[in-house]
Amino acid sequence: MTEFRLGSKARDAGYRLAGFDTIGSTNSEALAAAAAGDPGGIWFAALQQTAGRGRRGREWHSPSGNLAASLMVIPDASPEQIATLGFVAGVALNSGLSSILPGGMVRIGIDGADGADGRSRIALKWPNDVLADGAKLAGILLEAAKTPDGRQAVIVGIGVNVVAAPEGVPYPATSLKALGIERSAEDVFEALSDAWVGAFGLWNDGKGVSAILERWRHSAAGIGAPVAISQDGIVRRGIFETIDSSGRLIIRDDDGARHPITAGDVHFGATASARS
Known part of the structure; x- marks a missing residue:
C-alpha cells in the first residue's frame, strides 16, 4: 500500500x-x-x-x-x-x-x-x-x-x-x-x-x-542563450531574453526585435542554434 x-x-x-x-x-x-x-x-x-x-x-x-x-x-x-x-x-x-x-x-x-x-x-x-x-x-x-x-x-x-x-x-x-x-x-x-x-x-x-x-x-534554464520555439510547425529562433510580467517568454531575434511568446515547444543550446 x-x-x-x-x-x-x-x-x-x-x-x-x-x-x-x-x-x-x-x-x-x-x-x-x-x-x-x-x-x-x-x-x-x-x-x-x-x-x-x-x-x-x-x-x-x-x-x-x-x-x-x-x-x-x-x-x-x-x-x-x-x-x-x-x-x-x-x-x-x-x-x-x-x-x-x-x-x-x-x-x-x-x-x-x-x-x-x-x-x-x-x-x-x-x-x-x-x-x-x-x-x-x-x-x-x-x-x-x-x-x-x-x-x-x-x-x-x-x-x-x-x-x-x-x-x-x-x-x-x-x-x-x-x-x-x-x-x-x-x-x-x-x-x-x-x-x-x-x-x-x-x-x-x-x-x-x-x-x-x-x-x-x-532558476530558469537558458536565459541569455539561443532558443527555438516551435508553434504549429513554425520555428522561431532567437535569444531567450526573459519572461515578462505576464509570464510570456521574450526572445530577441537577429535584428534585435523582441517577440513575446505565449505558447510553444522550447529547445535550447545546439538544437536551438541549428538551422533547417
Missing part, C-alpha cells in the same frame, strides 16, 4: 490528501472533486497513472514508482493571475526537488540548459517543465473547472519521473533514479507539499505574481 504523507507545513496549513497505488488520472480525480463541491486544498497522489495526460492532450507516461500528483485549489484571483499558477508550481517543484538532492551533486546541465547561475542541476524550463542536467524530470499541467456555486477551481497537475523516464520523446527525459538519487515518490511528494505552501503563500491570490516570476527567473 502507498504511504503518501503530507509535509508538516502542508498539514498545518490545512491541506488534505488522497493517496493511491494506481489511478486513471489524478487530474481527473481532482476535477471530479471540484464538480462535487469540494472546498479545495486537496491533493490526489498516485504511484502509477493508467490514463495520464500532459500539455496539448499528449499522453503522460507514468509507470509504477513515479509520482503523479494533482492539487485542487479555488483561488480568489482574476483569470490572468490564475494562469500564472503554473509558475507557482514550478517554483514549488524546484524548491522541493532541490531539498531532497544529496549534497555535492550540483553541476552544469547539458544542452546549454543550465540554471541562471550557471551551476544549478535543477532548472525550470518555460512554460511548465523542470529539468535535471538539461533533461525533463517533471511536468506541470493546469486545468480549470467550475464548482457548483460558480467559482473557478484550478487543478495543478504535477508528474515527476522518480524511477523511470519515457524514451523516444521529442525532448530528452530523465529520472531521479537515472541521476543516482534513490528517493521514493512518497518522499518527493512530501517535499513538494511543503514547498507548495511557501510558493502559494508568496503568490497570495495573485497579489505576489511578480515575486513568483522573479523566483522562477532565478
